[in-house]
Amino acid sequence: MSRIGIFICWCGENIARNVDVERAAAEVADLPGVVCSVAYKYMCSDPGQSLMRQKIVSERLTGVVVASCSPHMHLRTFRKAAAMAGLNPYLVEMANIREHCSWVHHDRQQATTKAVELIRMSVAKVRANAALQPISIPITRRALVIGGGVAGIQAALDIADSGREVVLVEREPSIGGKMAGLSETFPTLDCSQCILTPRMVDVGQHPNIRLYTYSEVEGVEGYVGNFKVTVRKKARYVDMDACTGCGQCWNACPSKKNLSEFDYQMGNRTAIYVPFPQAVPARPVIDRDACLHFLKGKCGICAKKCAANAVKFDDQDEVITEEVGAIVVATGFKLYSIDRDQASSKLAGYGEYGYGQYPDVVDALQFERIVSASGPTGGEIRRPSDGQQPKSVVFISCVGSRDNAKGISYCSKICCMYTAKHTMLYKHKVHDGQAHVFYMDIRSGGKNYDEFVRRAIEQDGAHYHRGRVSKITQENGKLIVRGVDTLVGEPLTIEADLVVLASAMQPAGGATELAQKLNVGYDEFGFLSESHPKLRPVETNAAGVFVCGACQGPKDIPESVAQASAAAGKVLVMFSNEQLSREPEVARINETNCAACFACVRACPYNAIERAEVRDRKGQLVKRTARVNPGLCMGCGTCVAICPSKSADLEGFTEQQVYAMVESLV
Amino acid sequence: MSEQQPFEPKIVAYVCNWCTYLGADLAGTNRLEYPANVRIIRLPCTGRIDFNLIIKAFEMGADAVLVSGCHPGDCHYTAGNFHARRRWILFRQLLETMGIDTRRVHFSWISAAEGKKFQQFVTEITETARALGPYQAYREICQAE
Numbered sequence: 001m002s003r004i005g006i007f008i009c010w011c012g013e014n015i016a017r018n019v020d021v022e023r024a025a026a027e028v029a030d031l032p033g034v035v036c037s038v039a040y041k042y043m044c045s046d047p048g049q050s051l052m053r054q055k056i057v058s059e060r061l062t063g064v065v066v067a068s069c070s071p072h073m074h075l076r077t078f079r080k081a082a083a084m085a086g087l088n089p090y091l092v093e094m095a096n097i098r099e100h101c102s103w104v105h106h107d108r109q110q111a112t113t114k115a116v117e118l119i120r121m122s123v124a125k126v127r128a129n130a131a132l133q134p135i136s137i138p139i140t141r142r143a144l145v146i147g148g149g150v151a152g153i154q155a156a157l158d159i160a161d162s163g164r165e166v167v168l169v170e171r172e173p174s175i176g177g178k179m180a181g182l183s184e185t186f187p188t189l190d191c192s193q194c195i196l197t198p199r200m201v202d203v204g205q206h207p208n209i210r211l212y213t214y215s216e217v218e219g220v221e222g223y224v225g226n227f228k229v230t231v232r233k234k235a236r237y238v239d240m241d242a243c244t245g246c247g248q249c250w251n252a253c254p255s256k257k258n259l260s261e262f263d264y265q266m267g268n269r270t271a272i273y274v275p276f277p278q279a280v281p282a283r284p285v286i287d288r289d290a291c292l293h294f295l296k297g298k299c300g301i302c303a304k305k306c307a308a309n310a311v312k313f314d315d316q317d318e319v320i321t322e323e324v325g326a327i328v329v330a331t332g333f334k335l336y337s338i339d340r341d342q343a344s345s346k347l348a349g350y351g352e353y354g355y356g357q358y359p360d361v362v363d364a365l366q367f368e369r370i371v372s373a374s375g376p377t378g379g380e381i382r383r384p385s386d387g388q389q390p391k392s393v394v395f396i397s398c399v400g401s402r403d404n405a406k407g408i409s410y411c412s413k414i415c416c417m418y419t420a421k422h423t424m425l426y427k428h429k430v431h432d433g434q435a436h437v438f439y440m441d442i443r444s445g446g447k448n449y450d451e452f453v454r455r456a457i458e459q460d461g462a463h464y465h466r467g468r469v470s471k472i473t474q475e476n477g478k479l480i481v482r483g484v485d486t487l488v489g490e491p492l493t494i495e496a497d498l499v500v501l502a503s504a505m506q507p508a509g510g511a512t513e514l515a516q517k518l519n520v521g522y523d524e525f526g527f528l529s530e531s532h533p534k535l536r537p538v539e540t541n542a543a544g545v546f547v548c549g550a551c552q553g554p555k556d557i558p559e560s561v562a563q564a565s566a567a568a569g570k571v572l573v574m575f576s577n578e579q580l581s582r583e584p585e586v587a588r589i590n591e592t593n594c595a596a597c598f599a600c601v602r603a604c605p606y607n608a609i610e611r612a613e614v615r616d617r618k619g620q621l622v623k624r625t626a627r628v629n630p631g632l633c634m635g636c637g638t639c640v641a642i643c644p645s646k647s648a649d650l651e652g653f654t655e656q657q658v659y660a661m662v663e664s665l666v
Numbered sequence: 667m668s669e670q671q672p673f674e675p676k677i678v679a680y681v682c683n684w685c686t687y688l689g690a691d692l693a694g695t696n697r698l699e700y701p702a703n704v705r706i707i708r709l710p711c712t713g714r715i716d717f718n719l720i721i722k723a724f725e726m727g728a729d730a731v732l733v734s735g736c737h738p739g740d741c742h743y744t745a746g747n748f749h750a751r752r753r754w755i756l757f758r759q760l761l762e763t764m765g766i767d768t769r770r771v772h773f774s775w776i777s778a779a780e781g782k783k784f785q786q787f788v789t790e791i792t793e794t795a796r797a798l799g800p801y802q803a804y805r806e807i808c809q810a811e
Contacts, residue, residue, distance in 0.1 A: 099694025653714060
């Protein structure tokens with residue numbers, strides 16, 4: 001038999017002005033199971049809570065209804081108070097007689113009647129409430145970081161420095177990501193490699209970081225605290241342990257004219273190569289498609305040169321399983337492909353700019369390599385076609401970004417800043433050269449950012465033209481850039497030696513496929529979705545999976561690093577407990593009734609329901625059934641509504657509770 | 667003999683915890699007055715709403731029922747409201763076949779920021795329900811059985 005206590009709050013005048021709280025208390029006192037019904041000025045205050053605790057003890061209450069404000073305001077408060085008095089917190093319900101009653105109904109008679117009905121509904125519900133226990137889930141206190149760019153590096157180092165193990169998976173042969181290929185960074189113009197490579201070395205040497213380069217995440221199973229991740233280590237054809245990184249092999253390799261991925265196809269590399277000198281790990285990899293041994297069955301010079309016998313032509317892919325409790329996704333970005341890859345992209349591209357057709361039209365990352373001291377020109381600014389120093393360079397911003405017609409409506413955020421940087425770096429190396437910029441707007445929000453752009457214009461003399469470029473053609477070795485300067489109101493034609501396109505940022509290839517494996521949402525552009533844009537910026541809707549860096553949206557280095565540290569912080573908060581405690585308001589399946597149609601399995605947005613088998617002691621199959629994994633279930637209840645046999649139910653909002661509420665309305 | 671009270675419809679609202687319930691809270695915070703006929707039942711998600719609950723509400727004497735949740739794409743649980751919408755499209759036809767007056771069932775998206783919309787919506791459907799009068803027809807169906 002239930003013994004229910006009702007506590008009606010005046011909320012000072014807030015409720016009492018429009019609801020006759022004393023009359024309401026008297027009217028609900030006779031409801032079945034109710035043993036006490038009191039009104040008090042401020043239920044949430046200390047004396048209010050202590051009144052409730054006293055009554056729970058003295059009246060031996062088995063259920064509590066607090067009629068006051070919204071449960072979003074104080075349900076947690078009252079549940080905590082009940083728990084202190086020894087009552088299971090899930091036996092406390094609220095009736096919202098403030099936001100949904102006294103504040104919106106000014107007729108005292110009607111408001112009081114409604115308040116009584118709302119309390120009656122909550123009493124009906126609490127009678128059917130069950131004492132629930134928080135679910136505890138053991139945690140594997142190791143983290144997986146996917147992507148070894150600056151964001152992934154930062155997240156991995158932060159977690160590892162706190163003493164937890166990290167598995168870092170990077171698809172390329174070296175970590176470093178896009179930042180390793182940049183020249184100098186805005187707004188300080190410090191050398192990108194100089195600030196990044198020490199961090200890369202830290203990752204390589206960290207006792208708590210297990211680094212898998214040239215590897216990809218193939219599958220993810222399990223749930224928060226208990227993920228099982230399969231990683232494919234692609235065949236490298238070099239024994240990582242034996243190799244010393246001496247360089248004998250790549251210096252001797254006869255296949256030298258292979259386009260370098262690291263230099264964005266502007267320089268060459270050998271078939272056995274390290275992407276760049278400071279690579280971590282400093283171990284080469286053999287490109288099968290370029291290696292004469294694989295192509296023609298002869299050569300093997302690298303193997304002969306290798307004193308450590310580290311070249312292994314018979315190397316195979318290796319699949320490794322790692323158990324982790326949390327996953328940080330930091331897969332980064334790629335540049336909008338302008339007019340390549342059109343077959344696989346619905347984006348229209350910018351064929352009119354002649355990218356891919358004229359060698360002297362390059363994208364921003366290629367220009368970074370042209371300027372970089374470690375680049376194919378050794379840091380001298382020379383154009384790709386004939387190696388001449390360009391005396392006039394046109395930079396075009398928003399190539400792809402903010403262009404609905406071309407398929408990308410968003411602003412890529414970093415282009416205004418790096419274009420200003422490019423004009424400065426160019427001017428610093430070609431003193432008699434002229435930089436021109438075509439822009440839509442200059443977006444330079446951020447610490448010292450606008451000052452930086454002003455410097456590019458005022459000190460380094462870049463000519464900024466507000467307008468778009470309609471076409472680029474080539475005449476007599478010059479690129480003829482036809483555009484408009486809308487501030488002057490005239491068409492503008494510039495003869496340029498080099499054109500740099502600030503193309504839009506897009507999520508790195510494969511990001512959406514990975515998101516599907518992780519059950520993380522993504523937007524129409526493929527950027528991964530955070531669970532709340534303001535208050536949960538690095539969490540995702542998949543519990544235990546966090547995002548940072550440009551895979552979540554366009555952002556610059558400082559923002560990526562900040563977000564990476566935030567993600568690491570969230571992982572460490574999770575790891576500060578030995579067990580994860582979760583709200584017990586999750587779904588459950590009545591396995592006796594379940595007809596194993598698995599409609600719930602298909603409907604569940606969290607993949608929290610699995611197909612299970614019930615077997616007897618001899619191992620004979622008794623029946624198939626759906627089964628909820630409480631570690632994954634978020635408690636939406638979609639399975640309850642969809643189940644044709646009414647076998648699914650949701651704790652806290654059971655069929656019995658909800659129907660009791662409706663029935664109390666008579 | 668006292669004068670007969672004007673008819674006041676009974677309205678049951680099934681709303682999701684994260685959008686419409688908070689929208690109703692906001693209407694309260696902003697003191698947006700609306701008729702006192704609606705009784706809100708809080709559920710985690712519109713995806714949780716088994717449409718038998720609509721029938722049940724009519725059985726218990728409701729004159730109108732409303733279902734409201736997050737806007738498409740805003741669901742706290744990713745896709746619960748899409749399930750609700752799909753189910754609603756099917757269920758609506760079923761209601762018509764059963765002879766239930768679909769003018770008495772309302773479906774809407776109201777976000778946590780739309781206190782004003784909640785007020786307008788509730789006011790509107792209360793007026794509609796008043797105009798339609800008591801749902802005598804359904805009670806007769808129930809009694810006939």
